[in-house]
Amino acid sequence: MYFKESNGFPETFLWGSASAAYQIEGAASEDGKGVSNWDQFVRIPGKTFKATTGDLAVDHYHRFKEDIALMAEAGLKTYRFSIAWTRIIPDGNGEVNEKGLAFYDAIIDECIKYGIEPMVTVYHWDMPQALQDQYGGWENRQIVKDYVRYATTLFEHFGDRVHYWITMNEQNVFTSLGWLTGMHPPGKVMDQKMFYQVNHHANMAHAYSVLELKKRYPDAHVGASFAYTPGYAWDCKPINAMAKADYDDLQNYFWMDVYAYGRYPKAAIRYLESNGIHIQMEAEDQKIMKQAAALIDFMGVNYYQTAAIEYNPIDGVGMSTEVNTTGKKGTAKEEGIPGLYKKPSNPYLEKTDWDWTIDPMGIRMCCRDITSRYDLPIVISENGLGAFDKLEEDNVIHDPYRIAFLEAHLKELKKAIDDGCDVWAYCTWSFTDLLSWLNGYQKRYGFVYVDREEDDTTAKLNRYKKDSFYWYQNVIKTNGKDL
Numbered sequence: 001m002y003f004k005e006s007n008g009f010p011e012t013f014l015w016g017s018a019s020a021a022y023q024i025e026g027a028a029s030e031d032g033k034g035v036s037n038w039d040q041f042v043r044i045p046g047k048t049f050k051a052t053t054g055d056l057a058v059d060h061y062h063r064f065k066e067d068i069a070l071m072a073e074a075g076l077k078t079y080r081f082s083i084a085w086t087r088i089i090p091d092g093n094g095e096v097n098e099k100g101l102a103f104y105d106a107i108i109d110e111c112i113k114y115g116i117e118p119m120v121t122v123y124h125w126d127m128p129q130a131l132q133d134q135y136g137g138w139e140n141r142q143i144v145k146d147y148v149r150y151a152t153t154l155f156e157h158f159g160d161r162v163h164y165w166i167t168m169n170e171q172n173v174f175t176s177l178g179w180l181t182g183m184h185p186p187g188k189v190m191d192q193k194m195f196y197q198v199n200h201h202a203n204m205a206h207a208y209s210v211l212e213l214k215k216r217y218p219d220a221h222v223g224a225s226f227a228y229t230p231g232y233a234w235d236c237k238p239i240n241a242m243a244k245a246d247y248d249d250l251q252n253y254f255w256m257d258v259y260a261y262g263r264y265p266k267a268a269i270r271y272l273e274s275n276g277i278h279i280q281m282e283a284e285d286q287k288i289m290k291q292a293a294a295l296i297d298f299m300g301v302n303y304y305q306t307a308a309i310e311y312n313p314i315d316g317v318g319m320s321t322e323v324n325t326t327g328k329k330g331t332a333k334e335e336g337i338p339g340l341y342k343k344p345s346n347p348y349l350e351k352t353d354w355d356w357t358i359d360p361m362g363i364r365m366c367c368r369d370i371t372s373r374y375d376l377p378i379v380i381s382e383n384g385l386g387a388f389d390k391l392e393e394d395n396v397i398h399d400p401y402r403i404a405f406l407e408a409h410l411k412e413l414k415k416a417i418d419d420g421c422d423v424w425a426y427c428t429w430s431f432t433d434l435l436s437w438l439n440g441y442q443k444r445y446g447f448v449y450v451d452r453e454e455d456d457t458t459a460k461l462n463r464y465k466k467d468s469f470y471w472y473q474n475v476i477k478t479n480g481k482d483l
Ligand code: BG6
Pocket: 020, 023, 169, 170, 173, 227, 302, 382, 386, 429, 435, 436, 437, 438, 439, 443
C-alpha cells in the first residue's frame, strides 16, 4: 500500500539491540556456572569456524557495566539478552545458584538505572549438558518439567522488574540444526521423527511457562522469537505457488500457528502422518497449547532474509549439512525437501558475504503476514548484518554498509507500521560484536567493535564505537523521523 504521509514510529517505540548469553558472556566456569551443551559441542573438531568457543566470548560477564553504559549513550530504550540456564541451575534440575541470579540482577538493575527496559530471553540455545547426559535433553519429555521449573525460577525472581519475556529463541533453528542438519548440538542428521518430537517438547515447555508467568504476572508481556524467512514463489507456475504454500505450512506456520493459535497447520500434520511421523502428545497438550496461545502478547520476529521457493521433484535436492561459515561469498549450496520445495538463489537480491539474501522489504512482509494471520503485536527481536569490519587508525570503524542495511530495513518497518501493523520494538542484532555460533568472531554485527579475533589468547577486548553507533543514536533521538 502507499500512503501520502507517514505516521512514523509511535512515541512508545522500543528501540533496542539484542544478544545471547553464550555469545557474549564468557566466564564459562565462573561463579558456579555449569557446563552447557554448547560448551561441549564447540570442542568437537570441525564444528565451528577456527574452533572458536564462547569460553571468553567478549567478556560481557566482567564488562557488562561498560557495555550497558554504551547502550545508554546510544539511547537504547530496550536491551534484549538471554539468561544462561547453567548459571541459574548449573545441572539443569538441581540446586539454584544464587551467584547466577545475582549476575542477572546486576544486569537488570543496571539497565533500569539508565531507563533501559530489560527484555529477557529464557532460552537462547544453551542447555545444561547435565540434562543431555541424564536423559537426552530435548529428546525426553522430562525436559518440559525441568524447563518450566527453570523459567518459573526466573519469573519469580526477576518478574518484579522484567516486563517483557521471550520464552524461546528461534525454536525452528535450534531444532532443525540440532536434529536435521547436525550443525548444532546434539549434532543429529536427518532424524526427522525425533526432530518433530523434540520440537513438540519445546512447544510444551513454551506453553506451560507462559501459563506460569501469567499466573504470577498477568500484565507481563510474553512471546516467542521466531526466525521468520518469508518465501516468494519462484514464478507464477501453479506448482511453484503450491510449493510456497507447503513451505509456509512446514517452515513458518508450523511454529507461528502453535504460538498464536495453539495448533499445528493441518496440511503439515497430514503430510507428516502420511510419511510415518506421528508426534507423541499427552492428553492435555492440545488444551494447554491453546491456553498459552490465548495468553501470548506478541509475536517475536528475528528477521534476516527471504527465500525464493520452487517446486522440488522427488529426486531433487535435500537439506544441506554445510553452510558458508567462512565468509567466502558464493559457497552456500541450494537445499530443499524432495517432493515439496527447494530454495534456489534469488537473482533479484544481493547477498552478504555469508550468502544471506539482503531484502529490506521482507521485514514488511513479515509484519503484514503476522498482522493478517494472527492480528498480534510484533516485536522485531533481531535484525542485522553480519560483515567484516576493519579497525582503522585512531580506532575508528567505518561501516556504511551496516548503516545502509539497517536504514533500508527501518524504512520498510515504518511502512509496515503505516500499513497498520502494531510493532512494539525493534532490536538490532547486535549491540557489541559477539561470537557468531558457527562463524567465529570475524562475522561482526555490532555498533560497538570488540577488539578480538578468533584466538582467545590475543583478545584485547577493548570497545570502540563504529560509525553505525552514532547513526543509531540519531535514529533513536529523532524517533526515526529522519529515515
Ligand atoms: C539468529 C540467532 O539466528 O541469528 C543469533 O538468534 C545469531 O543467536 C544470529 O547470532 C545471527 O546468526 P549468525 O549465524 O550469523 O551468528
